[in-house]
Structure formats: structure tokens, C-alpha cells
Amino acid sequence: MLHILYRNLSVQVTAILCGLCSILLLAACDTLATSPNNGAFQATLPPTLASAPVYTATPTPTASLTPTITPSPTLTPTLTLTPTATLTLTLTPTPTLTPSPTFTPSPVPTQPLFTLTPISQIGMPPAVTPLAAVLAPTAGWSCEDFPCEGDVDGFMQRIQVPAGYALERAGKFPGQPMQITVGPDGRLYATVLEGGTRNGAVYALNADGSAQRYSGDLISPVGLAFQPGTDVLYVTARTMLTQGGALYRIPSGGGLPEPILTDLPCCLSIIDNQPNGLTFGPDGYLYMAIGALTDHAESPRPKNQPFADILPNEAAVLRIQPHTGAVEVFASGLRNPYDLAFDAFGVLYATDNGIIAGPGDRVLALSKGAFYGWPYWRERGCETCPPTKASVTIAPDLLALPDLTLPRGLVAYTGTQFPADAANNLFVALWNGTPDGQRVVRINPRDPLLGQEGYTPQPFVTGLIRPVDVALSPDGALLVADFIYGYVWRVRYTG
Numbered sequence: 197m198l199h200i201l202y203r204n205l206s207v208q209v210t211a212i213l214c215g216l217c218s219i220l221l222l223a224a225c226d227t228l229a230t231s232p233n234n235g236a237f238q239a240t241l242p243p244t245l246a247s248a249p250v251y252t253a254t255p256t257p258t259a260s261l262t263p264t265i266t267p268s269p270t271l272t273p274t275l276t277l278t279p280t281a282t283l284t285l286t287l288t289p290t291p292t293l294t295p296s297p298t299f300t301p302s303p304v305p306t307q308p309l310f311t312l313t314p315i316s317q318i319g320m321p322p323a324v325t326p327l328a329a330v331l332a333p334t335a336g337w338s339c340e341d342f343p344c345e346g347d348v349d350g351f352m353q354r355i356q357v358p359a360g361y362a363l364e365r366a367g368k369f370p371g372q373p374m375q376i377t378v379g380p381d382g383r384l385y386a387t388v389l390e391g392g393t394r395n396g397a398v399y400a401l402n403a404d405g406s407a408q409r410y411s412g413d414l415i416s417p418v419g420l421a422f423q424p425g426t427d428v429l430y431v432t433a434r435t436m437l438t439q440g441g442a443l444y445r446i447p448s449g450g451g452l453p454e455p456i457l458t459d460l461p462c463c464l465s466i467i468d469n470q471p472n473g474l475t476f477g478p479d480g481y482l483y484m485a486i487g488a489l490t491d492h493a494e495s496p497r498p499k500n501q502p503f504a505d506i507l508p509n510e511a512a513v514l515r516i517q518p519h520t521g522a523v524e525v526f527a528s529g530l531r532n533p534y535d536l537a538f539d540a541f542g543v544l545y546a547t548d549n550g551i552i553a554g555p556g557d558r559v560l561a562l563s564k565g566a567f568y569g570w571p572y573w574r575e576r577g578c579e580t581c582p583p584t585k586a587s588v589t590i591a592p593d594l595l596a597l598p599d600l601t602l603p604r605g606l607v608a609y610t611g612t613q614f615p616a617d618a619a620n621n622l623f624v625a626l627w628n629g630t631p632d633g634q635r636v637v638r639i640n641p642r643d644p645l646l647g648q649e650g651y652t653p654q655p656f657v658t659g660l661i662r663p664v665d666v667a668l669s670p671d672g673a674l675l676v677a678d679f680i681y682g683y684v685w686r687v688r689y690t691g
Contacts, residue, residue, distance in 0.1 A: 309480030309519070310425035317540065317610065321691060323617035326638065327358040332659030342661055345681045355659040355685060362690045363657075366675060367405035369682035371396060374418045375473060375535065375605060375665045376677045376684070380427050382670050384684065385410065386677060387417035387431060394466060398431060398446060401684065412452040414444065416466075419474035419535075421482065423518055430482060430518070432471035434462055441471040441486065443516070456521060461486055461510040464532075468549075473535035473605075478542050482516040483526065485533035485546060492531075492551050492581045493571035503571070503582045511570055513546060513562060529568035529590070531556055535665065539608035539620040545594070545641070547603035547624060551578060554599035559606070559624060561641060566591040595639060595646060595653065602628040605665030611672025614689050623656060623674060625663040634660050636676055657687060 332354045337343045343350025348365055357363050371388040374396075379385050384401040398411035398420060411431070419432040429446040431453065441460030444453035462470040469487030477483055488511035493503045508525075513533060515526040532549040539545070543561055548568070550556025555576040560568055568591050572584035584590070597603055606624040622639040626632065637653035645651050657663070662679035669675050673688040 309517075310423070311478060311480045317612055317616070317619045320612045320614065320616040320619060321689065322615060324360065324615045326617060326654060327360070329356040329358050329635075329655045329658045331655070332356050351659075351683065351685075355657065357657055357687050360690060361687050364686040364688065365405070366669075366684040366686040367401040367407065368684065369399050369401065369407050369677075371399075371682055372679050373664060373677040373682055373684075374679075375420055376667045376675060377420050377422065378667055378670060378675075379422055379429070384667070384669070384675060385420060385422075385429070386665075386684075387414070387420050387433075388682070389417075394437060398429065398450075400450075410450040411446045414453055416470060418470065418472050419484065421474035421476055423482070424476055424480070430456070430474055432474060432484065434470055437466060438463055443471060443484065457516075457523070461489055461507055463487075464489060464491065469532050472533060473546075475536040475538060475544075476518075477515075477538055477544065480518075482518045483536050483544065484514045484516060485530070485536050486510065486512055486514060487532035487549075488530075488570065490571070492573065492578055494580070506571070513544075526564055527560075527562040527566050527568065529566075529570045530560070531570040533560075534603065535605045537606050537608045537622070539622075539641075540610050541620065543608075543641070545606060545608060545622060547606050549602055550576075550599065551581075553578065557597040557599060557601050557603055558593040559595045559597065559603060559622065559639065560591075561594040563591065568593075593647070594641060595651075597626070597653075598630070598632040600628055600630050601626040601633045604663070605667075605677070607666045607668055607674075609668070609674075611668050613672025614674075623666050624653070625666050625676070627662055627664055627679070629662070634658070634663065636660070636663055636666055636674075657685070660685075 334341055337354060338347045338350050343354060352363060352365070355363055366384070369386050369388045371390045373386040373388050376384055376386045379400070386399055386401070387396060388399045389396040394416045395413060396417050397409050397414055398417065399407045400410045401407050414431065414433040415435065415437060417431055417433040420429060422429050427448050431444045431446060433442050433444060434440050435442045435458050439462055440458060441462030442455060443457040443460065445456050446453055460471050464487060469489065472485040472487060475483050486509060489507065490504045493506065495501045495504050509523065511530055512528040513526045513530065513536065515524050516522070530546065530548045531551060533546045534549060535547050537545050546560045546562055548556065548558050548560055551573065555578060556570070556573060567588060571581050572588065572590065573581045574583060604625045604627045606622055609618045609621045609623065620641070622641055623636055624639060625636050626634065635655050636657040638656040639653045640646065657676055660676065660678050663676055664679040665677045667675045669686065673686050676685045676687065678685070
């Protein structure tokens with residue numbers, strides 16, 4: 197009798213367990229059917245630079261609910277025999293669904309460009325007849341031809357400016373400045389070569405004339421420009437000493453340079469022809485000057501190829517979208533454009549250095565898509581240059597300069613301190629130690645005599661050693677950087 201009782205009880209328990217297993221099996225199947233794909237996209241975090249422009253649409257995390265399995269207790273019957281043969285229920289864990297967050301990508305919108313409004317020059321003093329600075333004596337100074345490095349009084353006596361203007365010492369950089377610009381904080385910034393090498397950094401000049409390092413190390417830094425509306429600084433340099441032209445970004449507040457473009461054309465030599473001057477245009481785009489990889493397209497294999505090929509983006513001025521890094525050629529045919537500047541009318545000007553033998557120093561007013569002649573310079577006296585192609589149209593120079601003057605920095609006067617006749621005049625630094633060099637000259641780009649035989653640009657600051665760049669201070673004074681000792685001089689109008 198007891199045997200029959202146990203057999204009936206076993207049949208009942210088995211039926212109960214089978215029913216429960218079926219229920220659990222269906223729940224597990226439902227769980228698998230609703231589980232996420234194991235290959236779900238893993239988002240990458242965006243840049244954390246609050247003031248830096250966004251260059252690509254970078255995924256950012258957005259939380260969504262995806263079920264995952266976590267254990268929780270539920271009732272499952274198990275059989276326990278007692279003398280009265282009854283069922284006792286015990287608890288065992290069974291998986292249930294609990295939502296947890298996962299990340300899916302969403303694009304970061306591209307920031308709009310900050311465009312510039314036309315510059316107003318209302319309030320300038322009345323126009324006066326522009327006067328030239330006299331030439332300084334070339335001997336009799338504390339270090340023979342020039343004052344010694346610490347002889348500030350000697351420099352103040354040697355450097356000459358026109359009547360109605362005054363000269364002041366603005367400060368000194370600890371090295372050789374290459375180019376200068378005024379930052380959004382009103383301080384003067386410069387790319388500076390350190391210790392007599394081609395290595396350097398960006399420095400800032402404080403109000404008291406002292407300088408402090410602003411960036412990390414750079415190889416052969418030259419051009420620099422702040423993006424309007426931000427304190428983000430762009431700098432041209434090299435990735436290596438003899439190759440690799442690059443554009444870097446210095447984050448807000450300074451720090452390590454961040455590479456933006458590292459495949460730009462470079463370099464003719466250790467000291468020449470690389471990515472050079474930078475400026476932002478009224479359209480919000482960044483403009484960059486880049487030198488040629490040869491002097492006059494001389495061939496690396498003259499037996500097999502008469503002249504070198506000109507690479508894309510070489511010997512040109514580039515237009516760069518700063519948020520995406522997209523590059524296009526704005527103008528071409530420039531051998532070694534060193535600096536760029538826009539005037540109040542939106543005209544872009546450039547200085548260009550001629551070939552090693554001398555011909556080709558000039559100032560250009562650039563037009564989009566125009567070609568400015570290099571390397572087809574046989575008409576300039578270069579017998580080993582390539583002959584001009586019949587299909588090429590060469591745009592004219594704004595002003596051809598004396599050979600070997602080596603024009604470096606330039607700025608268009610858009611301030612209000614100087615007399616009205618100085619509006620949109622160009623101030624150009626002529627770097628080399630030639631009879632027409634070592635000075636800053638003034639050029640009226642709309643002078644009807646410009647380019648005619650006998651025209652010479654007006655000396656504005658003379659007695660300098662190696663003037664390398666010019667810029668405008670916030671009050672409208674002209675700032676001049678001298679390469680040799682790192683001095684910066686300020687020229688202001690006194691009336």
C-alpha cells in the first residue's frame with residue numbers, strides 16, 4: 197500500500213516539475229529574444245577643450261536602456277520526503293530582467309565660423325604729408341656697427357622714425373622672434389627660436405616688458421594667429437628639422453602643441469621655405485603661406501628630368517577651414533611667401549622672397565585662383581629657370597623690391613592712431629643687411645605711382661639690425677620685432 201502511495205506521489209511531483217520547467221524555458225527564450233546584439237557600438241569620448249574648435253563629428257555618449265540578467269529569488273518546488281510524504285517548497289535563484297544603461301553615438305555639431313565685420317577708421321587724426329625716416333649712422337656705436345645687446349639707449353639713438361612719431365622700447369623676447377601677433381588678452385605673442393637653434397616655442401610679452409613661455413616645444417616655429425572670437429592659437433612649424441611641414445594648435449591658456457596638419461610641403465633648407473605666415477580672413481578661414489621645395493625648380497635628377505615637379509600645396513597660399521581642416525589653394529606661384537595680411541577692404545597681401553641669386557623679392561596683392569609666376573622667372577634674369585608655359589597666365593606684382601632685401605613681416609594699417617593718410621597702408625619689414633634693407637618701409641597700395649620706374653617705398657623705421665615682423669598694438673601703434681637680440685620696438689604717433 198505504501199509503495200502505491202509513493203508511486204502516485206512521484207507521478208504528481210513529476211508533473212508539477214515538468215510544468216514549472218516549461219514555464220521557465222519559455223521565459224528564458226523570451227529573454228534571449230529580447231537581448232541586445234553582443235557587438236553593440238562603443239562610443240568614444242569627444243575632446244574636452246572647452247574653447248577649441250571641433251574638427252570632426254565625434255560620437256558622444258547617450259544613455260539608453262538595454263536589459264541585462266541579474267539574479268533574484270523566485271519559488272521553485274523541490275521534493276522532500278517526510279514520514280507523511282508531503283511536499284515542502286524551498287527558494288532557489290532564477291534570472292529576471294533589470295534595465296541598465298548603454299551608450300549610442302550622436303554627432304557633435306560643427307561650430308560656426310566667426311567672421312569679421314568691416315574695420316572702421318573713424319577718429320583718425322587728419323592726414324599729413326607723409327615724411328620719411330632718416331637713415332641712421334652705421335658706425336660709432338658701442339659694438340661698432342650697432343649698439344651692444346644691453347645698450348638700450350644706444351638703440352634709441354640709432355633707430356630713426358619720421359617727424360611726428362616717437363620710438364619706445366616695448367620689451368624683449370628671450371631668443372630670436374620669427375613672427376608676432378597680438379592676442380585677445382592684449383599681450384604680444386611671438387614664435388621664438390631658443391638658444392641659437394631652430395627649436396623654440398611661443399612666448400607672450402607682458403605689460404612690464406617681461407616674456408614668458410606660452411607653448412611646449414616646437415621645431416622651427418614661424419607663423420602664428422589667434423582664431424577670432426577665441427583664445428585658440430594656431431602655429432606653423434615642422435615635424436622634423438629637415439622635413440614635415442605642420443600646423444599646430446595651442447590650447448586655451450597655452451600648453452602642448454596639438455598637431456592639426458602634418459603633411460604640408462617642407463623644406464628647402466634648415467632655415468628656409470616651409471609653412472610660414474598665418475592670418476585669419478574676414479570670412480573666418482585661416483590663410484597660410486607655404487614656400488617652395490626648390491629654389492627655381494631645379495631637378496633632383498637633371499639627367500632624366502630637366503626640372504622638378506611642383507607638388508600640390510607647394511609655393512602657395514592655402515585657405516583652411518579651421519573646424520574641419522579642409523584645405524584649398526587660394527593663390528599659387530609664390531617662391532617663399534613669408535607673411536600675410538588683410539586690409540580693411542578685405543584684400544589679402546603677401547611678402548615673397550626671391551631666389552637665392554636675388555631676383556623676385558616682392559609684395560603681392562593676392563586674388564583667388566591667381567598664379568604669380570614662380571618658377572617661370574627667366575624674364576627676371578634667372579637663366580636656369582624653366583621657360584614660361586604658353587598656357588600660363590601670370591598675375592602682376594603689386595611692387596617689385598630691390599634684390600636681396602628679403603621682405604619678411606607685413607601689416608596693413610587698420611588702427612586709428614596714425615593720421616588718416618596711413619589708412620590701409622602697408623608696413624613691410626625688409627630683413628637683409630643690404631643698402632635698401634634693415635628697415636621697415638611704408639607702401640600705399642593704391643598710390644598711382646606704385647610700380648612705375650623710380651618708385652621706392654618710403655623708409656619708416658631705420659637703424660634696425662634684422663627687422664623680422666610688424667604688428668599693430670591695440671592702441672594703434674606699430675610694433676616692430678628685431679630678430680638679432682629679440683627686442684620689440686613701439687612706434688606711436690605724437691602729432
